Amino acid sequence: RKEVEQDPGPFNVPEGATVAFNCTYSNSASQSFFWYRQDCRKEPKLLMSVYSSGNEDGRFTAQLNRASQYISLLIRDSKLSDSATYLCVVKGGSQGNLIFGKGTKLSVKP
Amino acid sequence: DAGVIQSPRHEVTEMGQEVTLRCKPISGHDYLFWYRQTMMRGLELLIYFNNNVPIDDSGMPEDRFSAKMPNASFSTLKIQPSEPRDSAVYFCASRVQGGGTEAFFGQGTRLTVV
Numbered sequence: 001r002k003e004v005e006q007d008p009g010p011f012n013v014p015e016g017a018t019v020a021f022n023c024t025y026s027n028s029a030s031q032s033f034f035w036y037r038q039d040c041r042k043e044p045k046l047l048m049s050v051y052s053s054g055n056e057d058g059r060f061t062a063q064l065n066r067a068s069q070y071i072s073l074l075i076r077d078s079k080l081s082d083s084a085t086y087l088c089v090v091k092g093g094s095q096g097n098l099i100f101g102k103g104t105k106l107s108v109k110p
Numbered sequence: 111d112a113g114v115i116q117s118p119r120h121e122v123t124e125m126g127q128e129v130t131l132r133c134k135p136i137s138g139h140d141y142l143f144w145y146r147q148t149m150m151r152g153l154e155l156l157i158y159f160n161n162n163v164p165i166d167d168s169g170m171p172e173d174r175f176s177a178k179m180p181n182a183s184f185s186t187l188k189i190q191p192s193e194p195r196d197s198a199v200y201f202c203a204s205r206v207q208g209g210g211t212e213a214f215f216g217q218g219t220r221l222t223v224v
Contacts, residue, residue, distance in 0.1 A: 034212070043201060043215035044153070087153065096141050096160055098203075098213055102152030 003027060006088050006101035014109055017078045021104045023071040023088030032091035033064055035073050037084045038103065044087055047073075078108045116202050116216035123223055128190040131219045133202030134183055143203040143213065144177055144187050153201070159185065192223045 006023045013019050025033075033050035048055065050062040050071055061074040071088055088101040115134040123129055135142045144156040157167040162179045170177070174193070179185040189196055199220050205213040 043217050045215070046212045049212075096207075097155055097158050097166055098143065099155065100145070100153040 003092075003099045004088055004090050004101040006104050008102060008104060010105040010107055012107045012109060013078055015078055015080060017108075018074065018076050019078055019106060020075075021073045021086055021088075021106075023073075023101055025069050025071070025088075025090045025099075027090070027092050028066075028069060030069075030090045030092055033062075033071050034089040034091075034098075035060075035062060035071075036087040036089055036100070038087055039084050044100075047086070075106075078106075080108050080110065082106060083108045114202055114204055114214050114216035116200075116219050118219060119217065120220045121222070123192055123221070125193055125223055126191045127223075128188065129192045129196075129221060129223075131187040131200050131202075131221070133185045133187070133216060135185070135202070135204030136214055137183065138206065139204035139214075140207040141205050141213075142179060142185050143201075143205075144185070145201040145203065147199045147201060147218075148197075156187070189221075192221075194223045197222050 004025050011019055035047040036044040037047045038044040048057050048062055050064045052064055054063045059076045063072045085103040085105045087103045090099050117132045141160050143158040145153050146156055147153045156169045157177045158165055159179045175189055177187045199218045201215050201218045203213040203215045205211045
């Protein structure tokens with residue numbers, strides 16, 4: 001089983017739609033969780049951290065389910081500018097390394 | 111701060127040649143990571159350093175790959191000899207100590223081995 005797994009997509013949605021991405025991780029000792037965004041031919045950048053209680057940043061909501069080892073990202077009212085690849089990231093246990101999923105590609109159409 | 115700086119941005123080399131990728135992390139950051147990204151495999155962690163010391167190099171594909179961090183402001187990733195299958199985008203990232211801290215990425219080096 002891969003350490004971090006995501007549906008690769010692509011997700012093709014119209015503007016204004018709500019879209020949800022899921023991610024599972026294998027290391028139950030993982031302590032920190034993030035969603036990164038990567039635009040085409042660019043470097044990944046932090047979108048938001050994921051907290052145990054769930055957290056929201058504008059149109060974006062992240063959830064963590066430790067029992068199921070599952071992370072989600074919900075995007076409401078999709079914009080054309082949300083088109084990108086969304087990477088699920090897990091910091092392993094006591095280690096300092098960050099493990100990335102392969103990413104889910106989102107394409108928002110007019 | 112200028113962010114994480116990588117050089118070169120693009121590199122085209124012939125099979126068998128030595129390639130050296132360079133990274134300058136953000137000043138004050140304790141961790142430095144080298145990743146490789148391909149369409150097939152996504153972002154793979156190759157090696158990471160904490161306070162200039164290599165912590166985990168289990169992701170380095172084979173002995174042809176080596177990485178060094180001689181000081182807090184500089185790291186290199188060397189491939190010798192290079193092969194076409196090494197063609198990828200290589201990213202360097204850095205972050206400060208602490209569980210929930212963000213990793214900042216450089217713009218990457220796009221390596222093509224022909």
